[in-house]
Each structure stands twice: as structure tokens, then as C-alpha cells.
Amino acid sequence: MISAGERAYITQCVEGGLRGDGRGCLDHRVTRLDVGTIPQANGSARVQLGGTDVMVGVKVEIGAPLAFRPDSGRVEFNVDFSPCGSPDFEGKEGEVLGADLANALARSVVVGPDGKAGGLDLATLSILPGNSCWVIFVDALILNNDGSLLDAVTMAMRGALAEIRIPHVEITKGDSAEVPEFEIDNEKSSKLDAGAVPIIVTVAKIGRRYLVDLTSEEELCSDFSLHIAVNAEGRVCGVTKKGSTPVHASVMQEMLELAQRIGPKVIESLDAYIVDVLGE
Amino acid sequence: MALLVESTETADWLSLCHAGLSAAGASHLGAPTFVCVGDAIEIDPAQGFLRGHGTHVDPNGALRASVCGVLQRINKLVVVRPLKSRYIAETGDVVVGRVTSIAGRRWKVDLHTRQRAELSLAAVILPGGIQRRRTAEDELNMRGVFKEGDLISAEVQAVRGDGSVNLHTRSARYGLLGEGQALRVVPNLIRRQRAHSHELGELGVSLILGCNGMVWVAPVGGGEGEDEAARRRGNACRVANAVRALGRLCLPIFLGTVMGVVGISVEGGVAVREMGGQAFLERVVEWEAGRRKEMDVD
Numbered sequence: 001m002i003s004a005g006e007r008a009y010i011t012q013c014v015e016g017g018l019r020g021d022g023r024g025c026l027d028h029r030v031t032r033l034d035v036g037t038i039p040q041a042n043g044s045a046r047v048q049l050g051g052t053d054v055m056v057g058v059k060v061e062i063g064a065p066l067a068f069r070p071d072s073g074r075v076e077f078n079v080d081f082s083p084c085g086s087p088d089f090e091g092k093e094g095e096v097l098g099a100d101l102a103n104a105l106a107r108s109v110v111v112g113p114d115g116k117a118g119g120l121d122l123a124t125l126s127i128l129p130g131n132s133c134w135v136i137f138v139d140a141l142i143l144n145n146d147g148s149l150l151d152a153v154t155m156a157m158r159g160a161l162a163e164i165r166i167p168h169v170e171i172t173k174g175d176s177a178e179v180p181e182f183e184i185d186n187e188k189s190s191k192l193d194a195g196a197v198p199i200i201v202t203v204a205k206i207g208r209r210y211l212v213d214l215t216s217e218e219e220l221c222s223d224f225s226l227h228i229a230v231n232a233e234g235r236v237c238g239v240t241k242k243g244s245t246p247v248h249a250s251v252m253q254e255m256l257e258l259a260q261r262i263g264p265k266v267i268e269s270l271d272a273y274i275v276d277v278l279g280e
Numbered sequence: 281m282a283l284l285v286e287s288t289e290t291a292d293w294l295s296l297c298h299a300g301l302s303a304a305g306a307s308h309l310g311a312p313t314f315v316c317v318g319d320a321i322e323i324d325p326a327q328g329f330l331r332g333h334g335t336h337v338d339p340n341g342a343l344r345a346s347v348c349g350v351l352q353r354i355n356k357l358v359v360v361r362p363l364k365s366r367y368i369a370e371t372g373d374v375v376v377g378r379v380t381s382i383a384g385r386r387w388k389v390d391l392h393t394r395q396r397a398e399l400s401l402a403a404v405i406l407p408g409g410i411q412r413r414r415t416a417e418d419e420l421n422m423r424g425v426f427k428e429g430d431l432i433s434a435e436v437q438a439v440r441g442d443g444s445v446n447l448h449t450r451s452a453r454y455g456l457l458g459e460g461q462a463l464r465v466v467p468n469l470i471r472r473q474r475a476h477s478h479e480l481g482e483l484g485v486s487l488i489l490g491c492n493g494m495v496w497v498a499p500v501g502g503g504e505g506e507d508e509a510a511r512r513r514g515n516a517c518r519v520a521n522a523v524r525a526l527g528r529l530c531l532p533i534f535l536g537t538v539m540g541v542v543g544i545s546v547e548g549g550v551a552v553r554e555m556g557g558q559a560f561l562e563r564v565v566e567w568e569a570g571r572r573k574e575m576d577v578d
Binding site: 005006013018023028030046266277 | 431458460462518520521551554556
């Protein structure tokens with residue numbers, strides 16, 4: 001909740017190019033990233049973006065491919081809100097919010113209708129077409145919300161995916177010819193190529209100015225925001241709009257271009273840090 | 281501007297603060313006794329003791345702390361005040377809170393306490409300012425006074441036995457807060473003082489340090505043109521970041537420290553956005569160490 005006075009103050013500040021914590025309109029907060037926080041997961045990361053605190057764990061398991069895409073792997077998203085974070089996250093409310101975010105992620109980040117758009121080449125995750133494939137489960141836990149959740153989740157996801165190694169699989173014919181058997185060789189694993197996975201840059205408009213990395217108060221001030229998934233080359237991979245206010249096409253165009261400029265820089269800084277931490 | 285990425289361990293401000301203060305040889309003001317969960321608390325067997333909050337008696341009859349905090353002895357009563365906790369209201373505290381709902385003849389106010397606080401219709405000044413019976417009409421017009429989402433400053437009138445808090449705004453000092461920003465710090469950092477609302481004249485900023493850890497910073501005045509208004513908003517952001525810096529370092533927050541931090545940021549020509557950075561925080565610790573040494577001399 002926000003009062004009319006706070007809204008007026010934020011709007012005036014932003015018009016003057018200043019934000020409540022002294023940032024400029026296009027500045028990010030300091031990002032804290034830890035990779036490998038959950039030992040049980042195949043890949044994990046925690047991101048703190050100001051007050052926003054997000055944890056992502058990635059599991060890789062063998063499962064069945066989708067019927068209409070038998071020669072590809074799958075990626076499943078799940079977002080949970082910790083009820084400790086805010087009373088708003090308790091019970092059904094948190095589940096609904098989580099499903100919203102998971103949908104936005106699934107739409108924007110990985111899978112296009114043909115299974116090739118987005119960042120991951122799902123064909124490489126296939127083991128035996130029509131029978132089995134690798135399934136990547138991306139589970140995000142929101143520990144605290146201070147705005148720009150999707151941005152933080154995708155940053156953490158990038159860290160977690162960088163850690164993932166896909167084990168080598170040897171297919172042997174089992175006793176019966178119908179059911180194949182797998183030998184999983186964890187020694188001979190290959191790195192998952194997640195370099196092309198986009199991150200989401202949330203761009204909002206307050207007054208006449210565009211803002212990135214909003215705090216929760218600023219989110220309440222803006223009529224609408226766009227979650228724009230951008231990859232390292234600055235290509236737009238998906239857009240989700242939040243808020244019911246209609247957007248003029250030219251405004252949307254400007255927001256997209258802004259995200260295209262900022263996204264690659266964010267990915268560059270993140271990757272430099274991740275490579276530094278993982279020592280590769 | 282490119283994104284600044286660092287490890288979560290970089291942000292260990294508490295160690296920074298501790299190291300800075302110890303290196304300067306500054307005392308920790310009266311050196312209170314800290315206890316950790318499970319620490320045995322020494323008691324005088326001849327005198328006996330009264331078990332207060334934050335303590336428990338183990339099966340062997342020894343008194344132990346059940347929270348990490350500062351040990352306080354008041355005659356026979358032994359209390360451990362936790363270092364970090366939700367706000368525990370005391371009568372007379374000035375607080376800043378947000379109206380969350382209107383129920384019956386009262387507003388529910390979120391003070392970040394364990395329970396919602398209540399502001400009764402009888403405890404506010406109504407337009408006209410006359411003390412009179414509250415009518416059904418007043419009850420219908422409650423949203424005209426405070427709406428859901430509004431931030432207000434108020435005083436704690438009473439804390440009831442079950443922990444619920446009653447507020448009042450029966451003074452011109454309290455009431456609706458207009459244009460400005462609210463920020464949150466750990467409530468125990470706010471030092472209880474004679475005055476909690478301050479007008480920082482030359483900065484053109486008003487500051488309310490709520491005992492519940494909510495701090496209100498707002499530009500005041502106006503009518504001098506857009507440049508002056510922008511300067512005041514900039515100053516408000518500077519004051520807000522000074523409070524944030526103190527909060528991050530777990531240093532006491534009152535007018536003296538806030539103005540001190542604002543002072544060194546202006547002196548050093550530190551931009552408002554740089555006030556959360558390591559370099560500036562180190563400078564703040566240095567300043568605080570100096571302040572404590574001065575107090576030791578006195």
C-alpha cells in the first residue's frame with residue numbers, strides 16, 4: 001500500500017531524475033549474488049537486489065518428453081513465495097502470485113512454440129526421442145519482495161544454470177528389447193550451454209521517465225510495467241505486461257529499446273562475476 | 281551504468297563497524313553486558329531474582345538467556361532485551377505507521393509490531409478541533425480523515441495486557457503525513473528522545489524518527505520555485521540515505537548522528553547515490569568512533 005503523498009513525492013523526484021535512494025532512473029541497485037548455495041541442487045544461486053531476496057535451485061532429472069515435441073527436453077518452472085517474506089504471501093495469495101511469475105518466466109525465458117526460441121537448445125536435452133529426455137526443474141523461492149522480482153529471479157537463474165552439468169548417458173538395450181536401459185555416467189558430464197538464456201529487465205514509466213530496477217514503492221506508483229526478456233545480444237525474447245493501463249505502441253517501442261540497451265550490460269556484469277566465482 | 285555485482289559476504293557491515301570502532305579504541309558507551317542464547321546469567325543467591333523477559337530457568341535451577349541481547353538488572357528483576365526484534369510499544373512513543381483498514385469506529389494501523397495497532401475515532405482531532413461526542417456521521421466520514429494506505433504519525437496512548445496498542449493523534453504534531461518517503465530500520469536503533477520530529481531548517485527537510493523503526497523524511501516549505509523544491513527533495517534523499525547508512529551499520533539513530541552523517545557527506549562532496557557504498561560507510565564508522573571518544577573525554 002502507498003499513500004497519495006508518497007506517490008506524489010516519488011513522481012516529483014523521478015521527474016527530476018532522482019530516486020528516493022539517490023539512484024538515477026536507469027541505475028540498478030547493488031546486486032549481491034552467491035552461486036552454489038544449495039548443495040542438494042544441481043545448480044543454485046541466491047540474489048539480493050536491494051531488499052529483494054531470491055533463491056533459485058535447479059534440478060536435472062530424466063523424464064518423458066512432451067507428446068507434441070518428442071525429440072526435445074523440457075524445462076519446468078515453479079515459483080514459491082516464502083510466507084515469512086510478507087503477510088501477502090500467505091496461503092492462496094502466494095500460490096497465485098507464484099503461478100503468475102512462473103508463467104511469465106516460461107513464456108519469456110526458455111521455450112518458444114517451436115521449442116527453439118529462447119535461450120536453451122532443448123534438442124540437446126533429448127536422450128531417446130519419444131521415450132525419455134532431460135527435464136530441467138527451475139524452482140525459485142522468494143524470500144523477500146522489494147520490487148523487480150522477475151529481474152532478480154532471472155539473474156539467480158543465470159547463476160544456477162551456469163553450474164549445471166548434464167551427465168553423459170549410455171543407452172543399452174535391456175533384457176527386453178522394448179524397454180531401453182540407461183547408464184548414467186556422472187564422470188563424463190558436459191556443461192549446459194545457457195549463455196543464450198535471456199534475463200528479464202523490468203521497465204516502468206513514472207511521469208515522463210522510464211525506470212529500471214524498481215523498489216516495491218515505485219512499482220506501486222507506476223501505472224504499468226513491462227517485463228522484457230533480453231538476451232546477451234540485446235534481442236527481445238519475450239514481453240509480459242503488468243498493470244491494466246493500456247500502453248501506446250510508441251511508448252512500448254521506447255521501453256523495448258531501453259531494455260535492449262540495458263539487458264546486455266547486466267548480463268555482461270553477471271557473467272563476469274559468475275565466471276570469476278566458478279573459476280572457469 | 282553497468283550493474284555492480286558482489287558476493288553477499290561483501291556486505292558484512294557489522295564487522296566493518298565493529299572493527300572500525302575497536303581500532304579507534306572507542307568505547308561502546310557504558311559497555312553493556314551482552315548475552316547469547318543459552319548463556320548462564322550470574323545471580324546473587326542470597327538476594328534471589330525475578331525472572332524477566334528473555335530469560336528462563338534450566339532444570340538445574342540456573343538462569344539462562346533465551347535470546348541474544350543486552351542484560352538489564354532492575355533491583356531483583358533480570359531482563360534480556362533482544363538486539364533485534366519487532367517493535368515493542370511503550371506508552372508515550374512517537375511512531376510512524378500505515379493505515380491498513382477501517383473497522384468499526386477505529387483505524388487499524390501497521391506499526392510493524394506483532395499485532396496491528398488501533399487508532400480510535402475518539403483519539404483524533406476532527407476538523408473544527410472541538411472536543412465533542414463522535415456522531416454516526418463522523419463514523420461515516422472516517423475515510424475523510426485517514427484512508428487505507430495513508431501514513432500517519434501518532435503517539436502510543438496505551439499498551440494493553442494482550443500486547444495490542446492504542447494510538448492517539450490528539451496534537452497538531454501528529455496526523456497525516458504528506459509528500460515524502462518512509463523508510464524502515466531496526467527499531468532498537470532509534471534512541472528514545474525528548475523530541476522525535478525535527479525540522480532541519482537550512483536543508484528544508486522534516487524528519488520524524490518513529491520509535492517503531494519507521495522514519496519519515498519529507499521536504500518542507502515551498503512556493504520558492506522548482507529549483508528550490510528540487511534542492512529540498514535532493515536534501516530529503518540525502519537525509520534518508522544517512523539514516524539508511526546508520527541503520528546498515530547498526531549505529532544509534534537520533535538527530536545528532538543523522539546530522540553528523542549528513543554533514544560528512546556534504547563535506548566530503550559525496551553524491552547521494554554513493555552514500556550506501558563501502559567507502560562512505562567506513563567514513564561514517566570513523567566519524568562515530570570520533571564522536572564516542574569525545575564523549576569518553578567528557
